[in-house]
Amino acid sequence: MKKLFTSESVTEGHPDKLCDYISDSVLDSYIAQDKNARVACETVAGKDQIFITGEISSTANVDIEKVAREAIKDIGYFGKGIDIDYNTCKITVNVSKQSPDIAQGVDKSLEDKKGENVGSEGAGDQGIMFGFACDETEELMPLPIALAHKLSKRLTDVRKNKEIDYLGPDGKVQVTVEYEGNEPVRVDTLVVSTQHKDGIELDDLKKDIKEKVIKAIVPSEFLDENTKYFINPTGRFVIGGPFGDSGLTGRKIIVDTYGGYSRHGGGAFSGKDPTKVDRSASYMARHIAKNIVSNKLAKRCEIQLAYSIGVAKPVAVYIDTFGTNTIPEEEIVKLITNKFDLSPRGIINYLDLQKPIYRKTTNYGHFGKENLPWEKFVKLN
Numbered sequence: 190m191k192k193l194f195t196s197e198s199v200t201e202g203h204p205d206k207l208c209d210y211i212s213d214s215v216l217d218s219y220i221a222q223d224k225n226a227r228v229a230c231e232t233v234a235g236k237d238q239i240f241i242t243g244e245i246s247s248t249a250n251v252d253i254e255k256v257a258r259e260a261i262k263d264i265g266y267f268g269k270g271i272d273i274d275y276n277t278c279k280i281t282v283n284v285s286k287q288s289p290d291i292a293q294g295v296d297k298s299l300e301d302k303k304g305e306n307v308g309s310e311g312a313g314d315q316g317i318m319f320g321f322a323c324d325e326t327e328e329l330m331p332l333p334i335a336l337a338h339k340l341s342k343r344l345t346d347v348r349k350n351k352e353i354d355y356l357g358p359d360g361k362v363q364v365t366v367e368y369e370g371n372e373p374v375r376v377d378t379l380v381v382s383t384q385h386k387d388g389i390e391l392d393d394l395k396k397d398i399k400e401k402v403i404k405a406i407v408p409s410e411f412l413d414e415n416t417k418y419f420i421n422p423t424g425r426f427v428i429g430g431p432f433g434d435s436g437l438t439g440r441k442i443i444v445d446t447y448g449g450y451s452r453h454g455g456g457a458f459s460g461k462d463p464t465k466v467d468r469s470a471s472y473m474a475r476h477i478a479k480n481i482v483s484n485k486l487a488k489r490c491e492i493q494l495a496y497s498i499g500v501a502k503p504v505a506v507y508i509d510t511f512g513t514n515t516i517p518e519e520e521i522v523k524l525i526t527n528k529f530d531l532s533p534r535g536i537i538n539y540l541d542l543q544k545p546i547y548r549k550t551t552n553y554g555h556f557g558k559e560n561l562p563w564e565k566f567v568k569l570n
Contacts, residue, residue, distance in 0.1 A: 193377055195365040196333035196448025198341040201264050201552040202358020202384065202429065204436025207273075208232035210551045211241065212438045212460030214260040215253055217545035220462065222249035224543035230284070230460035232257075234436035238279045243460065246286045254280045260548075265349065265358045266430055271387075272357065273431050310533050311499035313465045314456075318496075320474025321451030322482040323489040325373055328557035328564075329479050332373040334448030337364045338553040339406045344383055345552075353397050357384030359429030366411075371489070376407055378417045384429035385421075395420045445555050446471070451491050459551055463542035464533055466496045470503075473536045475556050476563040477525055481510070484569045486521055488513035494531060501532040524569055 199206055212230040219226035226247035233240040239257055261275035268274020322329040340362040348356040363380035366373045381398050398420045404412075430436075439457025446453050456467025463469040474492045481490040487510035495505040506526060508518050530539065537543060540562040550561065558564060 190370065192368050193365050194331075194333055194368060194450065195363060195378075196331065196337050196443075196450065197361060197363040198334065198337035198444055198448075198553065199362070199441060200341045200345050200358060200360035200383075202266065202345075203361065203441075204234050204359070204431045204434050205438075205440040206436075206552055207261065207264060207266075207430060208234050208436040208438040209441065209459035210264060210548065211239065211257045211260045212243075213547040213551045214256050215241070215245075215251065216460055216462060217548050218251045218253075218256050219245065219247050219249045220543060220547075221545040222251070223247045226462060227464060228460065228462040229465065231438045232436075232460070233438075234273070234431040236431055237273055237277070238281070238431075239273075240281045240283070242283045244286060245284050253282045253284065271428050271432060310464060311501055312470075312496040312533055313498065314467065314496075315498045316456050316467055316470075316496055317454040318456070318466060318470040318474050318494045319446075319452045319454050320471065320476070320478040320492040320494075321447050321490065322475070322479040323450075324482055326557075329482050330554075330557035331447055331450035333364045333366045334450060334554065335557060336366070336376070336407060337362045337448060338557070340364065340379075340381065340402060342553045343402045343406050344381070347401055352401055355386040355389050355394075357386070357427075357429050359384040359426075359433065373411075375413060376411045376416055378419070379403060379407070380419045380422070382421055382423070382426055384426050384433075387427045391421060391424055447556070452493075454493075458555055459547070463537045463540075466494075466533055466536075469533060469536045469540070469542055470494050470496065470531070472540060472542070472555070472563040473529070473531065476540065476565070477529065479564065480567050480569055481508075481521060483566055486510075486515055486569065492525075501534070503531050506531070528569065 211232040215230045216228045219228050226249055228245050230243040257280050258275050266273045266275055325332045326335045344360045347353040360383035365378035367375045367377045438460050442453050442457050443449050445458055458468045461468045474494050478490040478492045481487050489511045491509045493507040494503045496503050508522050
């Protein structure tokens with residue numbers, strides 16, 4: 190049976206991703222000085238203003254405004270009257286310390302309070318987290334989101350290296366893949382919307398995007414005479430970033446994970462230190478799912494972890510291999526729970542998460558990238 194599935198990605202200049210990048214830049218700045226920093230940083234962007242709020246408890250001394258300006262500059266918003274200007278935009282910082290009601294559950298788990306001596310902090314919140322992997326691509330990610338991320342990153346690369354020197358930082362990509370059963374066979378539709386300088390001819394932009402972005406990324410065997418291309422379909426995209434739309438940390442959670450191909454628990458990642466299981470347990474779930482597939486225990490795997498605030502151990506571990514498992518799923522669950530410490534402290538230590546690594550996770554997906562600890566291969570049996 191043929192079916193179509195679509196995923197999207199956005200560039201680092203998208204207003205929501207600008208906010209994610211600022212929040213993760215603040216997080217990295219704190220962790221670089223204080224590995225035990227508790228950070229939950231939220232950013233809002235609109236027009237020429239940035240508002241940074243949240244709860245931060247740390248011994249570090251960080252100039253949050255300076256960090257934010259550097260982050261905006263990194264992305265390429267220098268300001269030309271139609272974009273936010275990193276140097277002159279208004280930045281408001283309104284940050285408080287972590288609530289003591291939360292801290293008392295995180296600092297010492299319920300198990301330790303009961304004398305069970307698990308030696309771990311409790312989870313920073315209740316929540317459900319999903320991890321996923323499949324054998325559709327080399328990075329064990331679904332093909333639609335893998336292609337969407339590579340295309341959106343390519344938009345940024347050709348802008349920054351001036352291969353297409355008239356592009357702006359803001360942009361979006363959407364990829365529709367045709368499947369036969371569970372196998373991807375072709376790309377049905379490609380949508381690319383990219384910010385550009387005023388006065389650029391649409392035909393020139395379409396040609397450049399098709400030749401220098403799409404054909405550079407999408408394997409030719411997935412493109413055919415019936416593939417549909419929609420490149421800047423509105424005809425004009427000059428005003429971008431927060432001037433075109435407001436931005437908010439944590440609003441691109443499906444872009445951040447699996448493009449809708451697998452479920453998402455609901456919690457966002459950016460701006461959160463690893464005691465927040467929204468982030469760390471999602472990374473661990475991806476690590477486990479990826480290694481179940483790479484160890485040939487299944488061709489597709491989805492894992493759910495569920496936590497209670499203040500409790501170290503997950504309240505539930507669920508796995509679905511969609512009938513592709515090579516050993517019983519019960520054995521896979523037993524293997525996971527025996528091999529991995531799924532408490533917040535266990536995850537932090539195993540993945541070495543108390544380092545300033547989070548800015549490089551912000552854009553083009555948190556999964557499927559090389560050189561991230563949760564993407565490493567381990568033998569499971």
